[in-house]
Amino acid sequence: MTLRIYNTLTRQKEAFKPIDSKHVKMYVCGPTVYDSAHLGNARPVVVFDVLYRLLTHLYPKVTYARNITDVDDKIIKAAKKNNESIDTLTKRTTDKYHQDMAALNALSPDIEPRATQHIQQMIDIIKILIDKGHAYAAEGHVLFSVKTDPNYGTLSGFDKDQIISGARVEVAPYKNDPEDFILWKPSTDAMPGWESPWGVGRPGWHIECSAMAKAYLGETFDIHGGGIDLVFPHHENEIAQSSCCNDGKKLANYWMHNGHLGVNGEKMSKSLGNFFTVSEKLSEIPGEVIRYVLLATHYRQPLDWTGDVAGQAKNILDKFYNALDGNERQVVDINSGLLESLQDDLNIPLALSHLHELVSEIHKTGDADQKNKLQNELRVSANLLGLLYQDPHQWFKSAQGQAIEAGEIETLIQQRRQARADKDFALADKIRDELTAKGVVLLDSSDGTAWRYK
């Protein structure tokens, strides 16, 4: 089976044919570093992380680029509000982002370019666009002339004329046409600015991705990903800029977009106050649980973070890790059903069902070698999803907010052992209940009593 991908450009699943089958290139829109990442920001990171792992499994070489946008008006505003410098803010937020995404077990991209380090490349593209008649300078701004691009709207399906009819913003006076968008804008002394042929200024929102993708992946590359909300205007404008700059060449062959994340049936937003940051959630539940929740819904579907989705995910991961207990590592193949599921437009929920099948087989087989092999199959298969990478013991003893220390638990277990030897089951049960109340589970076996945090 070959990899099939739903392409937003064509609105259908297509067989994936890389430009160079020896080297696949992918670009995903990264964060604007003005604030902590929220769960919605984490979804594309985790989803495309699985795609990256899958591509790496299927192809000899993969280059994955994900940008850091460190120049933006939101950053200017946030820095002012926090009373800190822009550099301090972007550095702090970027570090936090890396920390949060690592806690979700997302691999680092191969390249993580920063917008502020590619201003010259942006200026170069803008110059070419002006030379080719696709852009014009006006009052210190440079604007892209949408009507000069006959293909504008192919990604989003929007009609150029309709875009304006529903517009909710006032049209700036320096625009030739209302639908034109900014490539470059002037900066005051209080704003970050760079010398340019159009005066001191800063880039518009979309140009950075065009510049950095071109710099690292070339004029046309394989896959471009991001959240569904970026389809318009961000990706539409990226395509317009890049293809008009590069003689009509396609920017990317496949466009993939993940669905939105909601909370309790509502859109996650600051104004509604239903806004969870990743680090906030990480203080409550393990990163792997968050990752599981983000993967348990197909990436193109909307995902609703309701009250107990995390609890369900925790139970499932407990079950998986329990099945992995006692495993001795050996090299085995990834489960074929899981691999096929992933190759069908990244059907991760279906892939997870194959993990459950493996768990069931592990418990049912009576053969120790077979069991060990199946456990390894479970582990390496889950690893392709970035799951089950911990040692089971580590997993079960790293619960958040533990109310009792390991030493104390051991002491109580010894007391209970004596009570059981004395057939004083009332006392033994009292100790069990006491520990249960503190989130500790006791596991009796012929070898003695082990324990876990629940």
Add this chain to the structure above:
RNA sequence: GGCCGAGUGGCAGAGUGGUUAUGCAGAGGACUGCAAAUCCUUGUACAUCGGUUCGAUUCCGGUCUCGGCCUCCA
């Protein structure tokens, strides 16, 4: 208003023109001094109204509901 997506059993969530998704939770049983884990059994879902069809949750059309986007960002 325009474009797009979605409505599946208590919950989460795949998929399919006719045959079990899967999981979580629940119930009953086995095992266990008691538990946990595990195993067995159990629950006959696909918004609504029409149409096509031998047969539709699955295709087509209407309706209702929900969500996203409709530019330089709240």
